[in-house]
Amino acid sequence: QQQVKQSPQSLIVQKGGISIINCAYENTAFDYFPWYQQFPGKGPALLIAIRPDVSEKKEGRFTISFNKSAKQFSLHIMDSQPGDSATYFCAARVNKFYFGSGTKLNVKP
Amino acid sequence: DAGITQSPRHKVTETGTPVTLRCHQTENHRYMYWYRQDPGHGLRLIHYSYGVKDTDKGEVSDGYSVSRSKTEDFLLTLESATSSQTSVYFCAISLGQGLSGANVLTFGAGSRLTVL
Numbered sequence: 001q002q003q004v005k006q007s008p009q010s011l012i013v014q015k016g017g018i019s020i021i022n023c024a025y026e027n028t029a030f031d032y033f034p035w036y037q038q039f040p041g042k043g044p045a046l047l048i049a050i051r052p053d054v055s056e057k058k059e060g061r062f063t064i065s066f067n068k069s070a071k072q073f074s075l076h077i078m079d080s081q082p083g084d085s086a087t088y089f090c091a092a093r094v095n096k097f098y099f100g101s102g103t104k105l106n107v108k109p
Numbered sequence: 110d111a112g113i114t115q116s117p118r119h120k121v122t123e124t125g126t127p128v129t130l131r132c133h134q135t136e137n138h139r140y141m142y143w144y145r146q147d148p149g150h151g152l153r154l155i156h157y158s159y160g161v162k163d164t165d166k167g168e169v170s171d172g173y174s175v176s177r178s179k180t181e182d183f184l185l186t187l188e189s190a191t192s193s194q195t196s197v198y199f200c201a202i203s204l205g206q207g208l209s210g211a212n213v214l215t216f217g218a219g220s221r222l223t224v225l
Contacts, residue, residue, distance in 0.1 A: 006151070032212060043113075043199050043216030044152070089151055096167065097214060099144075099151040 003027060004092050006100025013107050019077040021103045023090035026071060030092040035064065035075050036099075038087045047088070048075070080107045112136045113217035115200050121223045128187040130220050132200030134180075141183040142167075142201040142214070143175060152199065158183055190224045197221050 006023045013019045023033075034049035050057045050064040050073065057064045063076040077084055085107050090100040112135040122128050132141060142157040144167075154167030156175040164175050172194060174186045187194055200217040 002151075004151075009149075034213075036214075036216075041218070043201075043218050044214075045216065046213050049213075091152075093212065096154055096157070098168075099153070101149055101151040 002101065003098035004090060004100045006090050006103060008103060009101070010104045011106070013080045013105065015080065015082060015107055015109050017080050017107075019080045019084065019105055019107070020074055021088055021090070021105070022072065022074045023092075023100050024070075024072045025092050027092070027094060028071070029094040030098075032093040033064070033066065033073050034091050034093075034097075035062075036089040036091065038089065038102075044089055077105075080105075082107045082109050113200060113202060113215065115198075115217040115220045117220060118218065119221045121225065122190055123225050124191055125189050128190050128222065128224075130185040130198055130200075130222070132183045132185070132217060134183075134200075134202050136202060136215070137180060138202040138204050138215075139180075140203045141177065142203075143173070143183070143185045144199045144201060144216075145169065145196040146199060146219070147196050155185065155198075187222075190222075192224050195222060195224045 004025050035047045036044035037047040038044040048059050048062050050066050052068050061078045066073045088103045091097050114133045116131045143155040144152040146152050153169045155173050158164045158177040176184045198220045201214045203214050
């Protein structure tokens with residue numbers, strides 16, 4: 001049983017467009033929600049994170065939107081660039097981290 | 110990758126052979142983790158350690174054992190490798206697990222294991 005469900009599995013966006021990746025969870029004990037970015041041949045790296053007492057967090061072109069009542073959170077990448085092409089993982093933590101299945105983003109020039 | 114070294118980076122082995130993957134950190138972080146990454150499953154926790162000689166199971170621990178005799182080293186052993194253990198294995202470290210700024214997971218570059 002996957003603790004964090006992530007969609008879509010893959011995403012193609014034109015340069016300059018908005019990329020949106022969604023995650024949903026059931027466990028209300030989760031207290032920290034990070035997003036990780038992974039380039040081919042590399043390990044995942046922390047991109048941005050949010051706590052459940054905040055509805056939105058923005059860092060540059062990356063924004064997390066958090067809906068506590070719906071138990072959903074999403075990553076928005078504004079003005080998507082080819083360099084953003086990577087696999088993105090959402091995660092949720094209660095003592096340990098549980099990861100979504102990943103979204104492969106391809107930003108076309 | 111931030112003071113984490115995984116070895117070997119690539120390994121091909123045969124079913125039934127023992128395999129040990131090593132994770133070495135120079136950050137002096139207390140917590141160390143082993144994850145496996147498979148298409149459609151994301152990252153799944155195998156085992157983790159919260160100190161020297163202190164380890165616990167994760168979501169997918171069957172068929173794996175770990176040891177941590179020094180703060181800097183965390184070993185993952187497959188006693189008798191099976192084809193279902195073909196995967197990319199990532200080591201990760203963190204300072205702590207509580208509600209503090211020290212809850213970031215930092216990952217190594219991964220070890221790709223193929224079991225024939």
